[in-house]
Amino acid sequence: MTAAVLVRKLAYGEPGNSQRGTGGTPPGTADRRPLTRRLGPGPRRRFAALAGPALLLAAWCLASGTGLLDPRILSEPWTVVATASEQLASGKLQEHLGISAHRAALGLFFGIVLGVVLALTAGLSRIGEALVDGPVQIKRAIPSLALLPLLVLWFGIDETMKVLTITLGVFVPIYLQTHAGLRSIETKYVELAQTVRLSRLAFIKKVVLPGALPGFFLGLRFAVTGAWVSLVVVEQINSTSGIGYMMELARTYGQTNIIVLGLAVYGILGLLSDGAVQLLQRKALSWQRTMAG
Amino acid sequence: MATNDGRLTPAAKAPTTTVSVRGLIRGYGPKGVLNGVDLDIAPGEFVALLGPSGCGKSTLLRALAGLDHEVSGSGTVTVPAKVSVVFQDSRLLPWDSVLGNVTLGLQDHDAGERGRRALAEVGLAGRERAWPHQLSGGEQQRVALARSLVRDPELLLADEPFGALDALTRLKMHSLLAHLVAAHQPAVLLVTHDVDEAIALADRIVVLDHGKVALEREVISGTNRAPDDAGFATLHASLLGALGVDRHRALATA
Numbered sequence: 001m002t003a004a005v006l007v008r009k010l011a012y013g014e015p016g017n018s019q020r021g022t023g024g025t026p027p028g029t030a031d032r033r034p035l036t037r038r039l040g041p042g043p044r045r046r047f048a049a050l051a052g053p054a055l056l057l058a059a060w061c062l063a064s065g066t067g068l069l070d071p072r073i074l075s076e077p078w079t080v081v082a083t084a085s086e087q088l089a090s091g092k093l094q095e096h097l098g099i100s101a102h103r104a105a106l107g108l109f110f111g112i113v114l115g116v117v118l119a120l121t122a123g124l125s126r127i128g129e130a131l132v133d134g135p136v137q138i139k140r141a142i143p144s145l146a147l148l149p150l151l152v153l154w155f156g157i158d159e160t161m162k163v164l165t166i167t168l169g170v171f172v173p174i175y176l177q178t179h180a181g182l183r184s185i186e187t188k189y190v191e192l193a194q195t196v197r198l199s200r201l202a203f204i205k206k207v208v209l210p211g212a213l214p215g216f217f218l219g220l221r222f223a224v225t226g227a228w229v230s231l232v233v234v235e236q237i238n239s240t241s242g243i244g245y246m247m248e249l250a251r252t253y254g255q256t257n258i259i260v261l262g263l264a265v266y267g268i269l270g271l272l273s274d275g276a277v278q279l280l281q282r283k284a285l286s287w288q289r290t291m292a293g
Numbered sequence: 294m295a296t297n298d299g300r301l302t303p304a305a306k307a308p309t310t311t312v313s314v315r316g317l318i319r320g321y322g323p324k325g326v327l328n329g330v331d332l333d334i335a336p337g338e339f340v341a342l343l344g345p346s347g348c349g350k351s352t353l354l355r356a357l358a359g360l361d362h363e364v365s366g367s368g369t370v371t372v373p374a375k376v377s378v379v380f381q382d383s384r385l386l387p388w389d390s391v392l393g394n395v396t397l398g399l400q401d402h403d404a405g406e407r408g409r410r411a412l413a414e415v416g417l418a419g420r421e422r423a424w425p426h427q428l429s430g431g432e433q434q435r436v437a438l439a440r441s442l443v444r445d446p447e448l449l450l451a452d453e454p455f456g457a458l459d460a461l462t463r464l465k466m467h468s469l470l471a472h473l474v475a476a477h478q479p480a481v482l483l484v485t486h487d488v489d490e491a492i493a494l495a496d497r498i499v500v501l502d503h504g505k506v507a508l509e510r511e512v513i514s515g516t517n518r519a520p521d522d523a524g525f526a527t528l529h530a531s532l533l534g535a536l537g538v539d540r541h542r543a544l545a546t547a
């Protein structure tokens with residue numbers, strides 16, 4: 001009973017106290033509509049996405065501060081921050097970070113282009129689908145790690161191999177989601193395109209690409225995180241630069257703080273790039289009306 | 294020019310007919326949907342195609358629109374080069390703005406200006422940049438009307454365009470459509486199951502039943518269009534009769 005009353009108060013505000021008007025509403029006629037949809041996740045709040053990571057950081061601080069977490073197992077957050085400022089001061093962190101970001105960006109770029117081109121090929125023609133879809137599904141079943149020995153044999157251990165490995169990891173989710181988005185475009189829009197006599201090119205530009213965009217963005221979120229994951233793999237094998245190399249070197253010297261710093265950098269990069277993609281997604285898909293809003 | 298494989302033949306502009314359908318047969322599987330339909334529509338003529346559900350009226354419209362590739366059949370269909378279609382759903386691309394939807398596929402440099410004018414004509418000036426989902430059902434259908442009229446069609450095909458709207462909005466749409474058709478003078482084929490809608494708008498009403506033309510009636514303002522015209526009751530009753538509804542018995546048993 002009490003709980004029910006409390007919920008009503010939360011949802012409707014204090015009785016007689018207008019939450020919407022600017023104070024001009026006489027008591028009794030106050031606007032008592034719920035401020036949010038009763039079902040659904042509620043309104044969007046700024047910086048809410050940071051709450052989860054912040055909580056994780058707080059837990060880490062607490063565990064280290066109370067001695068629950070042995071520094072030999074996991075360095076304290078403040079040690080990692082100190083290490084970060086040392087590495088920043090010496091310029092090493094920026095150098096490794098720059099190289100890693102460059103590799104990830106290149107791999108991401110080629111992966112996106114490859115994935116979109118293949119998805120369009122498979123989505124727009126039956127021949128394309130017959131030729132493209134099978135091999136991509138096979139590639140999907142083979143982890144990038146398993147391909148690595150072969151790629152090293154073929155391309156050596158230089159940048160080509162690294163970028164290629166990332167590309168191969170990236171194009172699969174882009175292809176899968178874009179292709180799925182493309183195939184979900186309803187026939188009625190194809191009919192419409194016919195009645196207004198759209199050319200093939202205009203059809204792709206006006207109907208196919210925008211219709212596949214939600215799928216593409218879903219793929220892009222997988223792809224961006226996937227790019228960083230592939231990066232870890234390639235940079236820990238026969239590499240002489242990059243965040244992965246920095247961590248690998250630290251492992252041989254037993255420098256837990258640098259390893260954790262590397263992990264933190266990967267984490268921050270992943271979070272930032274995913275946030276960037278989501279921002280882009282909201283801008284590009286503003287025509288959609290979804291539950292999350 | 295006329296072929297009998299059921300393909301569309303763009304008409305060499307004939308002065309007397311805009312649409313000519315001869316012996317049209319269409320069917321999904323063994324059962325025929327259209328069993329030999331003949332239909333002519335004169336330039337600027339407004340024809341309403343009336344019939345119960347499943348009588349083949351949408352199939353006929355889709356044949357005129359060139360949207361029946363997957364249906365087997367025979368007969369000839371002659372339609373003009375410029376045909377516009379209004380569907381029952383407004384069928385706006387959700388990812389394009391209202392103006393973008395109206396000018397979809399137009400390549401002229403003044404497409405934007407023409408689109409804006411068409412939107413103003415349907416009473417939606419100022420909503421050019423809105424997304425389709427921000428409009429009401431009636432407004433969405435008005436955008437669809439603007440999209441078809443901006444192309445200056447010689448033939449306007451409308452497949453129950455107001456079927457999904459509420460009664461009040463539907464009446465408003467009737468007068469809008471009548472106004473637009475008077476201004477642009479396309480030939481119109483309006484598919485509907487609403488007898489009153491057909492009488493209010495059409496010059497001629499064709500009733501389709503079991504894939505054949507069952508009845509044709511002219512509608513003339515001042516004679517049988519308005520409910521207080523002398524011929525109205527007769528027309529109304531004969532249309533309902535052709536649709537298989539006996540008005541008096543329906544009322545008596547109600």
